[in-house]
Amino acid sequence: MFKTKYLACMLGLGAMLAGPAFAQAPGVTDDSIKIGIFGPMTGSAALFGKAVFGVEAVYKDVNDHGGINGRKIDIVREDTGCDPTRGTAAVKKLISQSQVFAINGGLCSGVVMAVKEEVAKAGVPFVIIGAASSAISDPMMPNLFHPVATTSNVAKTMIDFAMTREGTKKIAVVSHSDDWGKSNRDPAVDHLKEAYGLDPVLDLTMERGSSDATPQILKIRNADADFVVLMMYPAEVAIFLRDAYKYGLKVPVLAPQSISLKDTRERVGNDAAVENLYVFYPYAHPTDSPEMEKWGKLINKYYPDERVESFSYLGMSGALAVVEALKAAGPDLTRQKFMDALNDLRDFDSGISSAPITFTPEDHAGIKGGAMATLDDGKVTVMKKWQDK
Amino acid sequence: MFVQLILSGVAQGSIYALVALGMTALFRATTIVNFGHGEFFMGGAFVLYVMINVVGLPFLPGALLAIVVMFLVGMTIERVLIRPMGLAPHIALAMMTVAFSFLFRGIARAFWGREVLPMPAVFSFPPIDVAGVIITTQDLLITGMTLFFVVLFFIFFQRTNLGRIAQAASANPRGASLVGINVNLFHGTMWGVAAGLGAIAGILVAPITLLYPDxxxxxxxxxxxxxxxxxxxNLGGAVVGGLLIGILEQLSGGYLSTALIDIFAYLVIIAVLLIRPAGLFGIRESQRV
Structure with a gap:
């Protein structure tokens, strides 16, 4: 009898001591939730790393307001340099060594594609910050959530915008020939063919690191294109626009969400050279509007030296969706409950993204729709069709 | 289109030539292939950026100071990193240049990693239109500077006693020091000159290419x-080579495919090494056995 009682006591004590460790998910303690963040903080694509500070600012703000269900968010950041090999190592470290509860990361599609299998195997919830390739969320992976306008969505918006101008027939495409360039160019060319029965009048390349766009500009001028679609990184877009101005090419130029209007104007150093530039705009309001400025101030609250620009906001909607789902998952947090909460997210309007976020168990590409923006007298103007100008 | 592509090719080629000129001058003087020369180019542009935007200097004094700073950086590299290696094999010296190249790039990334920065043009004149052919003052400046420096170096190496001493010192450093030439000082100076030349190229080109650590x-x-x-x-060879690559890149991009522009340099390296390893103006080395 004594033995039985003793055993029961010991088992009870053991359960009390070991209980929390067994009950709680990896990366979760009574007072913290460990979230892994990764992005290109160094290297040639480090400009995109600005979005990491936006994401971290959201989490730090949540912590300063008491956390979620009594837990503070513990951020673990890794740098990928936009290199798939480094990215894979970083994600393995987050999963195995840091043992994070979830990952909110990825701004380079190449890196995200490289780490997808690793994350799928580990079953860690993975919310993308800004990598836009459609292949990230199509086909759907149960633990990967994509609260970003995908390249298909961006390309469709750009082409549809061009076609709203009466008489548009000739669209020239200039892209990088790397994976990123292809993942942006291909959906645009496909949509042009499928929706309008057109092929690009020119399909050109301009590689990363190029310092001149003369051959591309002269070809476009000779082809008498109605629009130019640029699927390129910020530095090369600036060089293209500078050369377009130099050679007197006055064709409207469309660029994806990786391009910031104001930064491009600053880089080109000439207002006239960017007056024909229209970019996919991932946000609900102009970046200099009061609605967006409050988010910029939030970033600068935690990172006073950080220069806030268009990229800085890219992952903030996703981070707010993560916070929302963590709240909905309740105090007995598990990865499955968190993913269920994300799957239940409908029309989540962060006030930042151009369209609300909706996830379903069948579709994890969370943002559908978008708009274009241009500079009008130095101010960002958001527009849905050509006639809105 | 043809004339425009040629002119644009000359402007692009002048950039390549100016960078190649600095590497060639150092190679002639020290027989070291400097894989870190791209970072002299980047360093010059970033030092000028700091001079203008942080120190608040106007362009010209800022540029002169940036060249001086990079000259000193070049001399320091020779004194601290290269000279201690003494007569190490060429591959070891080349690896040292690779190492400091990545070190410099890393330092620049630490400060400006997330930025692609603009640099104001040296002149802000509008492009000149001559019968439909566009020429910019920046292009003219780069081409002019390239010609100026190739003439300057040609005169230095071929027509001055100092230049002849330089060549003697690189051909036989021990012999040169036995006859009283301060080989170390000479090598340090040439590293400084190469870094200064890289800086000049960076300063001239940065308004066109924008500034970023890579x-x-x-x-x-x-x-x-x-x-x-x-x-x-070969100094003249470096310039002619640079101009030819610039022009051929533009013509292939304009008339064949824009995809060829970026791989053209690699095609040239492969073709030359297979067909004429000594290059257009190099002398084939033969060894008597």
Whole structure:
């Protein structure tokens, strides 16, 4: 009898001591939730790393307001340099060594594609910050959530915008020939063919690191294109626009969400050279509007030296969706409950993204729709069709 | 279109030539292939950026100071990193240049990693339209500076006693020191000159290419292609090689495919090494056995 009682006591004590460790998910303690963040903080694509500070600012703000269900968010950041090999190592470290509860990361599609299998195997919830390739969320992976306008969505918006101008027939495409360039160019060319029965009048390349766009500009001028679609990184877009101005090419130029209007104007150093530039705009309001400025101030609250620009906001909607789902998952947090909460997210309007976020168990590409923006007298103007100008 | 592509090719080629010129001058003086020259190019541009935007200097004094700073950086590299290696094999010296190249790039990334920065043009005149052919003052400046420096170096190496001493010191450093030449000082000065020349190229080109820590990496490949095509160690060859690559890139992009522009330099390196390893103006080395 004594033995039985003793055993029961010991088992009870053991359960009390070991209980929390067994009950709680990896990366979760009574007072913290460990979230892994990764992005290109160094290297040639480090400009995109600005979005990491936006994401971290959201989490730090949540912590300063008491956390979620009594837990503070513990951020673990890794740098990928936009290199798939480094990215894979970083994600393995987050999963195995840091043992994070979830990952909110990825701004380079190449890196995200490289780490997808690793994350799928580990079953860690993975919310993308800004990598836009459609292949990230199509086909759907149960633990990967994509609260970003995908390249298909961006390309469709750009082409549809061009076609709203009466008489548009000739669209020239200039892209990088790397994976990123292809993942942006291909959906645009496909949509042009499928929706309008057109092929690009020119399909050109301009590689990363190029310092001149003369051959591309002269070809476009000779082809008498109605629009130019640029699927390129910020530095090369600036060089293209500078050369377009130099050679007197006055064709409207469309660029994806990786391009910031104001930064491009600053880089080109000439207002006239960017007056024909229209970019996919991932946000609900102009970046200099009061609605967006409050988010910029939030970033600068935690990172006073950080220069806030268009990229800085890219992952903030996703981070707010993560916070929302963590709240909905309740105090007995598990990865499955968190993913269920994300799957239940409908029309989540962060006030930042151009369209609300909706996830379903069948579709994890969370943002559908978008708009274009241009500079009008130095101010960002958001527009849905050509006639809105 | 043809004339425009040629002119644009000359402007692009002048950039490659200017970078190749600095590498060639150092190679002739020290026989070291400097894989870190792209970082002299990047360093010059960033030092000028700091002079203008942080110190608040106007362009010209800022540029002169940036060249002086990079000259001192070059001399310091020779004194601290190269000289202690003494008569180490060429491959070891080349690896040292690779190492400091990545070190410099890393330092630049630490400060400006997330930025692609603009640099104001040296002149802000509008492009000149001559019968439909566009020329910019920046292009003219780069081409002019390239010509100026190639003439300057040609005169230095071929027509001055100091230049002849320089060549003697690189051909036989021990013999040169036995006859009283301060080889170390000479090598340090040539590293400084090469870094200064890299800085001049960076300062002239930055308004066109924009500033970012990796800006020297691609230009280095083009400069290598120019040196290979012109003949390693030949100053005129480096310039002709640079101009030819610039022009052929533009013509292939304009008339064949824009995809060829970026791989052209690699095609040149492969073709020259297979067909004429000594390059256009190099002298084939033969060894009597």
């Amino acid at each position: 800006m020297g990496a691609l230009i280095l490949i083009k400069a290598f292609a120019a040196m290979t095509l012109g003949g390693f160690g």
